[in-house]
Amino acid sequence: DADVTQTPRNRITKTGKRIMLECSQTKGHDRMYWYRQDPGLGLRLIYYSFDVKDINKGEISDGYSVSRQAQAKFSLSLESAIPNQTALYFCATSDFEPGRGTDTQYFGPGTRLTVL
Amino acid sequence: AQKVTQAQTEISVVEKEDVTLDCVYETRDTTYYLFWYKQPPSGELVFLIRRNSFDEQNEISGRYSWNFQKSTSSFNFTITASQVVDSAVYFCALKHWSSYKLIFGSGTRLLVRP
Numbered sequence: 001d002a003d004v005t006q007t008p009r010n011r012i013t014k015t016g017k018r019i020m021l022e023c024s025q026t027k028g029h030d031r032m033y034w035y036r037q038d039p040g041l042g043l044r045l046i047y048y049s050f051d052v053k054d055i056n057k058g059e060i061s062d063g064y065s066v067s068r069q070a071q072a073k074f075s076l077s078l079e080s081a082i083p084n085q086t087a088l089y090f091c092a093t094s095d096f097e098p099g100r101g102t103d104t105q106y107f108g109p110g111t112r113l114t115v116l
Numbered sequence: 117a118q119k120v121t122q123a124q125t126e127i128s129v130v131e132k133e134d135v136t137l138d139c140v141y142e143t144r145d146t147t148y149y150l151f152w153y154k155q156p157p158s159g160e161l162v163f164l165i166r167r168n169s170f171d172e173q174n175e176i177s178g179r180y181s182w183n184f185q186k187s188t189s190s191f192n193f194t195i196t197a198s199q200v201v202d203s204a205v206y207f208c209a210l211k212h213w214s215s216y217k218l219i220f221g222s223g224t225r226l227l228v229r230p
Contacts, residue, residue, distance in 0.1 A: 031216070042220050043207075050216075090161060094216075103149060103211065105218055107161035 003027045004108035006091050012114045013081050021076045021111050023091030031094040032074040033105065034058075034066060036087040043090070049074055081115040088112050118143045120210050122221035129198055130229050137193040137224045139208030145169075147213035150184065150191045155223070156204040167191060169213075198228045 004025045013019050023032065034046040035058075045058030047066040055068055063085060067075045078085055091108040119142040129135045141150065152164040165175060167184050175182045179196045195202050208221040 033216075042222055043218075045217070048216055088159060092161075102166075104151065104163060104166045106163055107153070109160040112159065 004091060004093055004106055006089075006108040006111050008111060009109065010112045012116065014116050015082055017081050019078045019081055019113070021078075021089055021091075021113070023074045023076070023108055025072050025074075025091075025093045025108075027093050027095070027106065028071070029093035029095055029106075030071060031096050032068070033092040033094070034064075034074070034076045035090045035092065035107075036060070036085075037090060037110075038087050046076065046089075078113075078115075081113075083115045086113060086115045118145070118210055118212065118219050120208050120219055120221035122206075122208055122224050124224045125222075126225040126227070128227045128229065131200060132197050133228075134194060134196050135198050135226065135228075137195075137206050137208075137226065139191045139193065139221060141189050141191065141208070141210045143189075143210060143212070145212045149211045149213070151209040151211070151218070152182065152191075152193050153207045153209065154204045155207065156201075161207075164193075195226075198226075200228050200230055202226060203228045 007022045030051045033048045035043045037043050044060050046064050047058050049055045049068045052068050065077045089111045092105040094103050094105045096103040121140045148169045150167045154162045154164055172184050181194045183192045205223045205225045207223045210219045
């Protein structure tokens with residue numbers, strides 16, 4: 001089974017709808033991230049969380065919100081979807097441990113979201 | 117400022133050829149990580165390798181090898197005897213030791229033709 005899973009894998013929705021993308025991990029990592037990928041713009045960080053009580057905005061958080069329900073679960077919500085939120089969304093976890101010299105981000109399979 | 121440059125936008129090779137993907141980075145930090153990720157046509161992002169700035173040893177994993185040279189700020193990736201399944205977009209990335217932020221290059225699209 002995959003270590004980082006995302007649901008749904010594909011979603012088509014209409015402008016103005018609320019939508020939630022879910023991410024679960026079995027890696028036991030504290031740190032989790034949400035990115036979006038757009039052609040020509042690369043990956044951009046939306047939100048990140050260092051633990052259940054520590055959630056932070058990334059570079060493009062407007063129009064998005066997140067919830068860290070547990071160490072293993074990190075959800076991304078679009079309160080009122082708009083067409084320019086059409087993108088490939090990735091969840092990631094990282095194996096950061098203080099003083100250990102590691103911090104690799106492992107990505108989920110992605111959710112392809114289309115907003116009509 | 118931190119920056120990653122992958123100057124090769126697209127590379128096309130015939131199967132069994134060797135191919136090198138270039139990655140040049142900029143950072144003022146003395147301690148950092150470098151990464152390579154693969155994004156096949158199916159879309160997922162697959163971690164390939166991490167290198168710490170204090171470890172300049174080159175690494176080989178099967179047909180893949182990585183050449184890290186701090187003197188030229190480069191972290192190049194070579195695929196030996198390429199296969200069609202190697203067709204993908206490859207991203208190089210940089211992260212400062214104490215930062216959460218992963219800085220990606222723009223990616224190199226590799227097409228391996230049969």
